[in-house]
Amino acid sequence: MRNIEIRQEKTSDYTQVFSLNRNAFGQDNEAKLVDALRSSGNFIPELSLVALLNGEIVGHILFTKIVIRSDTGNTYESLSLAPMAVYRSFQKKGIGSRLVKAGLRKATELGYTSVIVLGHENxxxxxxxxxxxRWDIKAPYDVPDxxxxxxxxVRNSLDGVNGTVEYPDEFESV
Ligand SMILES: CC(C)(COP(=O)(O)OP(=O)(O)OC[C@H]1O[C@@H](n2cnc3c(N)ncnc32)[C@H](O)[C@@H]1OP(=O)(O)O)[C@@H](O)C(=O)NCCC(=O)NCCS
Known part of the structure; x- marks a missing residue:
């Protein structure tokens, strides 16, 4: 799909992004999570991106600030990729991939050095x-490794980093 535009989400997109998340996940939880994260201190407006097809929002991705805390109490700043959504009828056309790549590029530009995701291994x-x-970094939830x-x-940015990921409290509601 060549005629896909990726841009930063605007406040006027919020309603459409809510509907999109509800459609993709088949429930409201993730849509509400996005709303809650926007009002949290971990929100990075430049890393809330939408994909448009003919001017209509068909995809969304959000990266928020997280920390990785080691057993010895050291903290390392990182980013969480979550959630991301593409309208069911537009999935498997490469829109999600475009959003991930655009988000990773923007995050690098903004100076972030790593991203954590809980998602499908394929x-x-x-x-x-x-x-x-591989870095001895663990999720705070009971999920398969x-x-x-x-x-x-940034190459080797996770060298020496280990510990448990701390998600913003808003994730507890999902
Ligand atoms: C995940 C999602 C955003 C991907 O968007 P997309 O536009 O379909 O992604 P792309 O077209 O770039 O890639 C599609 C590929 O991802 C795979 N894929 C997508 N979701 C997957 C999943 N949950 N498990 C396994 N594979 C998955 C597809 O099988 C396809 O694989 P292929 O390229 O080998 O054929 C979309 O499927 C979606 O909205 N899913 C529901 C919400 C969700 O689960 N979000 C992710 C967790 S936050």
């Missing part, structure tokens, strides 16, 4: 994500 590796266990993945936006 999808995110195509963007360079690797099992987070290969679901928690990390990506270095």
């Amino acid at each position: 999808y995110y590796p195509r963007f360079g994500f690797k099992p987070a266990s 290969n679901v928690c993945m990390a990506l270095e936006l």
Whole structure:
């Protein structure tokens, strides 16, 4: 799909982004999470992106600030990729991939050095994500090991980083 435009989300997009998340996930939880995260201190407006097809929003991706906390109490700033959504009728056409790539590029430009995702092991590796266990980074939730993945936006940025990911409280409601 060549005629896809990716841009930063505007306040006037919020209603459409809510409907999109509800459609993609088949429930309101993730749509409400996006609303809650926008009002949190972890929100980065430049990393809430929408995909438009003929001017209509068909996809959305959000990256928020998180920290990784080691057992010894050291904290490392990182980003969480979550949630992302593409309208059911427009899935598997590459729109999600365009959103991920645009988001990773923007995050790098903004100076972030790594991203954590909890997601499908067959999808995110195509963007360079690797099992987070490689760095001894763990999810705070009881998920299979290969679901928690990390990506270095800057080479070796996760060297020496280990610990448990701390998500903003808003994620507890999902
Ligand atoms: C995940 C999602 C955003 C991907 O968007 P998309 O536009 O379909 O993505 P792309 O077209 O770039 O890539 C499609 C590929 O991802 C795979 N994929 C998507 N979701 C997947 C999942 N949950 N498990 C396994 N594979 C998945 C598809 O099978 C397809 O694989 P292929 O390229 O080998 O054929 C979209 O499927 C979606 O909105 N899903 C529902 C919400 C969700 O689960 N979001 C992710 C968790 S936050």
